[in-house]
Amino acid sequence: MAEALDVLETIAKRLDLGREAREQTVEVYVEAALSNLPDGRSTELTVAAAIVHGTRASGEPRPSGCIAESAAVEADSLHRVSNFLSRELDRPVVFCPPEDYLEYLSGELQLDTSTVAGAEQMLGAIDGSVLAGKDPVGFAGAALYLAAGGEVTQREIARITGITTETLRVRVRDCRTAEEVS
Template identity: 40%
Template sequence: MAAALDCLELIGDQLELSKEARLRAAELYADVALKGLNDGRRTEDVVSAVVCLVTRQAGEPVPITRVATQIRRGPVDVGRVMKKIQRELKIERTDCLPESYVRSLCTPLGCDSDTVEGACELVQSARETGLVDGRNPVGVAAAAIYLVETEEQTQREIAETAGISRETIRVRLQEFRQGGIVDA
């Protein structure tokens, strides 16, 4: 448990998690440990999965790729553990809207509040027209940030922060333009 709490503090510091999120993550990890769901799994994978679940429940999700990068693991490993925890503890699946990722992506990029607001407005417009249906919400959020923040951030920086490819951003940008969300 001590190793898990140390790992949680490290991830919490790197992701700038609130005290409440860290406390909730520690509580959820304790539930996982009591059920024996951490047996045979890397502590870092379990802690990362718990962090992802807690931030999703709080409505401010951190992309799984970003969390996995902090511990130098693949997002598939963390995602697998996350699904196992959800299934075994009967945690309701939380669907995250693209605008809920905007703030967690803007924070490490150093974006101002105008960028956050502008990107959220773009995402909401895209959602109203159905452009985000079936799309990775992180990719939609990243493209919206890029559209609002073109002078400050490169596609590469935004893609790396979001844990997606630059091609994903380019495809979402093209869809925004074709859907009339932004000028071509």
């Protein structure tokens, strides 16, 4: 358990997690540990999966790709273990709308509040059915890209969000199409 808390602290610093997110993550990890779920899995991977759940439950979500990178684990393995924890702990993965990712992403990209406000406005104008079932961090990144007006590149946003530039281009196109419709 001490090792897991050390790993959590290291990753939490890299991801700039707030107190609530850290507490939620510890709660998830302890619940998993009491059920012997970390057995046979690396501490980093299990802690990273707990971070996925903890950050979403606290309303401070981080892109899974960023969590995987910060924990030095494979993104596919993180996704698999996160789903495993969800199933075994009867803890559904909380859906976070794209707006929840804006604060973290804008901080990482060093964008000003007017850019964030423009992205929020853009996302607010998109019909919820367009967003349903799609990666919310991709939409958040696309909205920031469009609102920034050339201040950041698609490559920078893709790196921070943990998605491919092709996925980002598709989400930018989705945002533009949604803007034209509204």
